[in-house]
Amino acid sequence: MEGTISLGIYDKNGKLVRVLQQQAQLNEFAVGADGLVTQWDGKNDDEQDLPSGKYHARGYMIGSLKLQDLGESSPPAIENDAGAPVKVRLVRNPLRSEKKPVVELGIAVDSDGSYLKTSDGLPLFTVSETPNLTRAWIAKKSDSAVDAWQDDGTKVHQFRVSNLDQIMAFDCGELELK
Numbered sequence: 001m002e003g004t005i006s007l008g009i010y011d012k013n014g015k016l017v018r019v020l021q022q023q024a025q026l027n028e029f030a031v032g033a034d035g036l037v038t039q040w041d042g043k044n045d046d047e048q049d050l051p052s053g054k055y056h057a058r059g060y061m062i063g064s065l066k067l068q069d070l071g072e073s074s075p076p077a078i079e080n081d082a083g084a085p086v087k088v089r090l091v092r093n094p095l096r097s098e099k100k101p102v103v104e105l106g107i108a109v110d111s112d113g114s115y116l117k118t119s120d121g122l123p124l125f126t127v128s129e130t131p132n133l134t135r136a137w138i139a140k141k142s143d144s145a146v147d148a149w150q151d152d153g154t155k156v157h158q159f160r161v162s163n164l165d166q167i168m169a170f171d172c173g174e175l176e177l178k
Contacts, residue, residue: 063166
């Protein structure tokens with residue numbers, strides 16, 4: 001499978017504490033004997049040292065998603081529900097026993113634009129690089145597509161992201177920070 005990789009570090013409660021890679025290309029990793037290699041400095045996303053203990057690394061391989069710009073739009077009619085995550089079926093990882101893996105996706109905004117993220121906060125895919133967005137919504141369009149709306153305070157813009165069934169979850173296992 002070709003695409004980008006998003007990888008996070010999670011604490012013992014399953015909370016995302018560090019985004020190690022966000023939409024990284026394969027060439028951003030070193031190639032090891034049995035997989036790709038990256039480094040973690042033991043810090044969280046705020047550059048603070050984390051306490052010693054056990055952590056977990058897991059992520060997603062994001063295949064060739066298709067992004068369509070649908071232009072200016074009205075806010076979604078389902079606005080009250082559109083902030084809720086949507087469930088999407090993933091490509092089955094041959095190394096995992098899950099028969100029909102599912103991920104909950106949401107949408108978030110930051111100073112750089114909008115992006116799809118997992119329900120636990122791991123960024124997966126950039127929807128728009130529009131700065132200064134005030135809010136965003138997401139709704140399931142089909143089994144492999146979502147519609148996303150973003151608001152910059154003056155207008156609402158709509159996008160469709162499809163081929164979501166080209167995402168595969170992977171687990172890197174447990175790490176011990178001493």
